[in-house]
Amino acid sequence: MTEIEPDQPNSARIYNYMLGGKDYFPADVAAAQKxxxxxxxxxxxxxxxxHFLRRAVQYLTGLGITQFLDIGTGLPTxxxxxxxxxxxxxxxxxxxxxxxxxxxxxxADTDRxxxxAGDVRDPKHILTDPTVRDFLDWDQPIGLLMISVLHFVSDEDGAHEAVAQFRDAMPPGSYLAISHGSLDGFEEERGEKIEKVYQRSTQQASLRPKAGILRLFGDCPLVEPGLVSIPRWHPDGVTEGVPPERIGIYGGIGQMSSTGV
Structure with missing residues (x-):
């Protein structure tokens, strides 16, 4: 498990600050401002x-998915x-x-x-965790959520292999939802500044191009409209009003057809 390092920026706490939360330290605020x-x-x-997370979950519940495994969930908000x-x-x-x-x-007040504790880079630990095995019904489809977590796992750390292990373990009819940061469309100077901030945090970022993100889905067919800038994925009118090409995050959902474990 990652240790608490209040003097070093942390991606979850930076994200919490960006969302208007309250669970962060001064180092996180400074990194967020940069x-x-x-x-x-x-x-x-x-x-x-x-917003993408909400729409993805709503889409999956509309397909009858009633259980979710959320990897790299981040601070509650x-x-x-x-x-x-x-x-x-x-x-x-x-x-x-x-x-x-x-x-x-x-x-604490909900039984659902x-x-x-688990790290996306160690799928076996998560998939064999007694709570994960016993609380979810592995005879029924699962919504596997990897929202803004895989861009903190480099190719060298086995990002593609880890996702493949999760995909292979899911019951038939399960779905994989991914959102992932990218520097596509950003000026080189801005991209370098963003990467520099994360180099000083507890999690360094691997902001892949669209083609690299598509590879994370393996052979899973993507539901329409495929992998797109997240405001363009099943828009419902709730938006921050930023041009999609300036968001820097792709998102999509793929259907898995594995036989499970």
Whole structure:
């Protein structure tokens, strides 16, 4: 599990600040301000990412998905998965102790949510966790959510291999939702500034181009409209009003057809 380092920026706490939360330290605020300076669209992009999560979960519940495995959930804020899908079972997974403490406290009053410690880079640990195995019904489809987590896992750290292990373990009829940061469309100077901020944080970013993000879905067929800038994925009128090409986050959902574990 990642240790709490209040003097070093942390991606989950930066994201919480961007969303208007309250669970962050001065180092996180300073890093967030540098990101906003590098790109004035960074904060609305964070909110657009939250809108994408809501729409993705709503889409999946509309298909009959009633259970979710949310990897790299981040600090709880408005619009958590169990709030968007109140009749579903949800397992939240994160490796940040601050996230786990807050999530466990928030979920204490519900019997439809579980919170476990785990790292996306170690699929076996998550998939064999007793809570994950027993709380979810592995004979029924699962909505696997990887929202803004995979751009913190480099190719060298096995991002593609890790996602493949999760895909292979899911029951037939499951779906994989991914949102992922990218520097596509950004000027080189702005991209370098964004990457520099994350180099000083507890999680360094690997902001892949669209083609690299598509590879994370493996052979999963993507539902319409495919992998697109997140404001363009099933828009419902709730938006931050930023041009989609300036958001810097792609999102999509793929259907998995594995036989499970």
């Amino acid at each position: 990101l906003i300076k590098a790109s004035p669209y960074f904060q609305p992009a964070s909110k657009e990412n939250r 408005n619009g958590n998965v169990h709030e968007v899908a109140p009749d579903s079972r949800v397992v939240y997974v994160d490796n940040d102790p601050v996230v786990l403490i807050h999530a466990q406290a928030l979920m 949510v579980r919170v476990v």
